[in-house]
Amino acid sequence: xxxxxxxxxxxxxxxxxxxxxxxxxxxxxxxxxxxxxxxxxxxxxxxxxxxxxxxxxxxxxxxxxxxxxxxxxxxxxxxxxxxxxxxxxxxxxxxxxxxxxxxxxxxxxxxxxxx
Amino acid sequence: xxxxxxxxxxxxxxxxxxxxxxxxxxxxxxxxxxxxxxxxxxxxxxxxxxxxxxxxxxxxxxxxxxxxxxxxxxxxxxxxxxxxxxxxxxxxxxxxxxxxxxxxxxxxxxxxxxxx
Numbered sequence: 001x002x003x004x005x006x007x008x009x010x011x012x013x014x015x016x017x018x019x020x021x022x023x024x025x026x027x028x029x030x031x032x033x034x035x036x037x038x039x040x041x042x043x044x045x046x047x048x049x050x051x052x053x054x055x056x057x058x059x060x061x062x063x064x065x066x067x068x069x070x071x072x073x074x075x076x077x078x079x080x081x082x083x084x085x086x087x088x089x090x091x092x093x094x095x096x097x098x099x100x101x102x103x104x105x106x107x108x109x110x111x112x113x114x115x
Numbered sequence: 116x117x118x119x120x121x122x123x124x125x126x127x128x129x130x131x132x133x134x135x136x137x138x139x140x141x142x143x144x145x146x147x148x149x150x151x152x153x154x155x156x157x158x159x160x161x162x163x164x165x166x167x168x169x170x171x172x173x174x175x176x177x178x179x180x181x182x183x184x185x186x187x188x189x190x191x192x193x194x195x196x197x198x199x200x201x202x203x204x205x206x207x208x209x210x211x212x213x214x215x216x217x218x219x220x221x222x223x224x225x226x227x228x229x230x231x
């Protein structure tokens with residue numbers, strides 16, 4: 001079956017703009033999480049959605065937001081982009097909201113560059 | 116708060132040699148532990164996971180890891196490394212918040228280079 005699909009793969013935006021990233025989870029997976037990966041900070045948790053509800057949020061400013069649709073697809077939005085938002089944004093899905101069934105399946109990520 | 120330490124930033128091994136990547140965690144409850152691998156420009160691929168039971172866990176691509184509660188460690192091993200194993204490896208602990216949310220806390224990663 002198809003894996004986790006993230007679109008677009010690459011994105012270049014100008015400082016001050018906003019951006020929306022999309023994630024389609026594996027069919028049947030209801031939990032979607034987002035992570036930011038940068039060389040300086042490593043992999044950091046952004047937020048988790050399960051059944052259209054945000055269950056958990058990382059330590060990021062309010063400029064970072066997300067949502068999940070009834071078909072479990074998720075989007076994350078970053079407003080008023082800053083140079084430091086340049087990163088690889090990874091989406092991960094799993095069947096339910098619990099950690100302890102099996103590991104998350106990650107997408108290939110969206111590489112965001114802010115200039 | 117939970118944390119994961121991967122003390123080795125870079126490791127170089129010769130093809131065919133054995134490999135051990137170190138991971139230490141700090142977490143107050145029973146840990147759910149994972150190893151992921153990432154090739155350049157790609158996402159994370161799950162190698163193996165530990166939830167409970169047998170402390171020696173087998174994964175994909177010939178990798179295994181051993182959970183040692185007394186040492187708070189979850190080291191990744193492979194008896195014979197292949198050139199295609201060159202990648203970055205991440206150890207992670209799965210955390211469930213009191214509010215019911217879940218997340219992974221990652222270590223900083225170990226970059227593996229394989230010499231032919």
